[in-house]
Amino acid sequence: MTAREVYLDNSATTRTDPRVLEAMAPYFSEKYGNPNSLHKYGREARAAVDTARAQTAALINAEPADVVFTGAGSEADNLAVKGAAWALREKGKGAHIITSAIEHHAALSSVKWLGKMGFEYTILPVDGRGMVSPDALEAAIRPDTTLVTIMFANNEIGTIQPIKKLGEVCRRHGVMFHTDAVQAAGHIKIDVKELPVDMLTMAAHKMYGPKGIGALYVRRGIKLIPTLHGGGQEFGLRSGTENVPAIVGFGKAAEIAKARLDAGADKKLAAMRDYFIEGVLSKIPETRLTGAAGDDRLPFHTSFVVKYIEGEGMLLLLDAAGIYASSGSACTSGSLEPSYVLLATGLDHATAHGSLRLTMSHETTKEDIDYVLEKFPPIVEKLRAMSPFYNKK
């Protein structure tokens, strides 16, 4: 009997769907042209990119020409934030940016870098569930505010922001609105024709597509200053020879994700998520969910803080049991600070240390979850037995 392996780190990266890999395969060694070449190989590469752009756009109900492929989700965030901030400042519209305390580093560090370049910024707080308040956003908007960037859903705590309301506030004040939907795209329905968002970031490898390819939706009429200069590919916004196989893979992954969403698979996953959360909370005392619950939470996402112990220990013992998870604990990061996201939701340092994230895929089964529910409690017990804080009964 081979031991069970349960990969529960799908917020970090997902398995490339074999159908996606199959779609990509011919573009390495057969149809390997550069889409900018005029000859047959170039034309077939260009056609493949066009198709993939249409598929990727369809996932969020956008027009193909409004989707720009980049080399990573992070790059799309950088392009959106810096590209819009520079462009709007150049037009004399101002140089104040608003973001939230729980953004991914890609957005947050871009904002902070702009801070060094003479921009001003405001970082909005979040509540205990990780929610940004539309009223707080409205209050923070100044006459010189040009750009707001607030993520669609958080990677560490799974909270889905009230994007529609936040976007409406921006619209009302004529401020550009970007949202980092890396964790949300492909997992919950997004329609840019209905949502008041101007730019939206996606990454294929978080939705069963390949690594190394991101996309930025840019609403028609918006001008950005590119962050990567060169040959002028991707409508001048992202230079560099197009990564044809990865783009094709993104397209295929988007197509599959759309079909899944249309079939309501996110609802089924959310039910399994709630079974999982319920199981963990009931089997492990002094443990709580981090982030929001129910419809305000990503359907594949669970995250907890387990009191008295530290994330790294849990990770390693779970790993030994074939369960692959992650943690926002200090010890697992280079920084030795616990996750700023958890701290922003009001957790104290010691509690934040005990964070654990278990994020499912569409391949996760109930048996997998039951296996975790069997293995996880004794691991916690074992670590707590060593903890000076734990009051053994």
Add this chain to the structure above:
Amino acid sequence: MTAREVYLDNSATTRTDPRVLEAMAPYFSEKYGNPNSLHKYGREARAAVDTARAQTAALINAEPADVVFTGAGSEADNLAVKGAAWALREKGKGAHIITSAIEHHAALSSVKWLGKMGFEYTILPVDGRGMVSPDALEAAIRPDTTLVTIMFANNEIGTIQPIKKLGEVCRRHGVMFHTDAVQAAGHIKIDVKELPVDMLTMAAHKMYGPKGIGALYVRRGIKLIPTLHGGGQEFGLRSGTENVPAIVGFGKAAEIAKARLDAGADKKLAAMRDYFIEGVLSKIPETRLTGAAGDDRLPFHTSFVVKYIEGEGMLLLLDAAGIYASSGSACTSGSLEPSYVLLATGLDHATAHGSLRLTMSHETTKEDIDYVLEKFPPIVEKLRAMSPFYNKK
């Protein structure tokens, strides 16, 4: 009998070597972890990245820790040029950059963008063979010069620069030296322990590796300001989840290229190149080679100007004959200007219009070349017959 197909656009992009694809394959759907994860999947991804970094470094005799992976060759150029320029200006060392007239857009546009950000720059001319003069470089260096970026070998005309001499000039004046070796790496021997270069750009897809992955060699001790902010991957220089399969592919491609160079395959290719050039020049009157010849030229690279006709027509007729080439003619680009590289070598507009580039791979055979030498002359004849400039005898 199927018609022969001869892909001669290897300066645009190469076929991914099937051995490279084979090395990459497991990292999509089996070993699909994020290298930053602590669990088994993460560790095996990290190990794969480490191995690939060592292989890639070995190609240029660098230390693994001195190689940073990026999402494209263009991105590595942007990182080198902007990253060093910002960092050196921040240190108060000055804000003057020197480059050449025939750089790739990725470097040239980066320099020009810095120009808008308050930097000054000098663009060095080239001679008829596309060579930058070390004396001219020396004369252009000012007390506030911080950075020189001059490409190793040119994509349009194949000319290899006197990198050693150019680097020595920079060393003598304490100026940082970056070279874009996208066309050179893997095709001619490069040893960063012998060459006085501080940063060097490579791209896997120009050397039988995958698209969407570049690398920047950064000599130990050099500080750059990142152009892509976020999670701090790649020693803080290039954020974004590592593109594991593509990195693995780069490593494998580098390993294969190194073995080939060690076996002297570049010499063999150069001999075929000379046979090809000789054939074209002798069979098609009023045609000349662009760029340098012999050891000063990339071994896989041929490029010509064919008088009285225009590049696009040649491309399409060659395409119909199964021969896949490229041109720096205005008509094949969005800009409607003929190649600035060809103009910089002193060609007039009309002549530059007739440019054609035929770049071989290690799979190109003598039969392929003979096929081109048979098909190409009548194509030129046909187009010349329609040309108002051609004086039919």
Add this chain to the structure above:
Amino acid sequence: MYNQKVVDYFMNPRNSGRIEDASAIGEVGNPVCGDVMKIYLKINPQSEVIEDIKFETFGCAAAIATSSMITELAKGKTLANALKITNKDVADELGGLPAVKLHCSLLAQEGIQAAAADYYMKRDGKLPAGLSFPESSMSNGGAEEERFVSEDSRAAD
């Protein structure tokens, strides 16, 4: 990039070459890209019908295809009628051109105009009163909707 018909008119050009005893020759340059076209006309002096027409073009495939097409359209027409052919007619007849290539079709239209001008200048020493040359219908042809801050772009490097 190009449709089948454009490719056909490029690959198998109609009426390319010269007319040694041409009644008129027009030569025009494309201000956008510097390309050149020459049109040769053989005109019946009584009826002013274009009995023969040939072209020489130094330009891209679109320039050659449009040259090719306009000679077909003009052949057999009176000079006055041939002058009514616009670059848009030529592009439409070819089933359309890529936006960046619309400017190329101007060469064809203006080539006929230049040849007609040559014909009348040679014959009368002046242009006939009331002769009208069609305005180019590509005032914003080729200009892509400007939506991104974009650098100039180049082909595959």
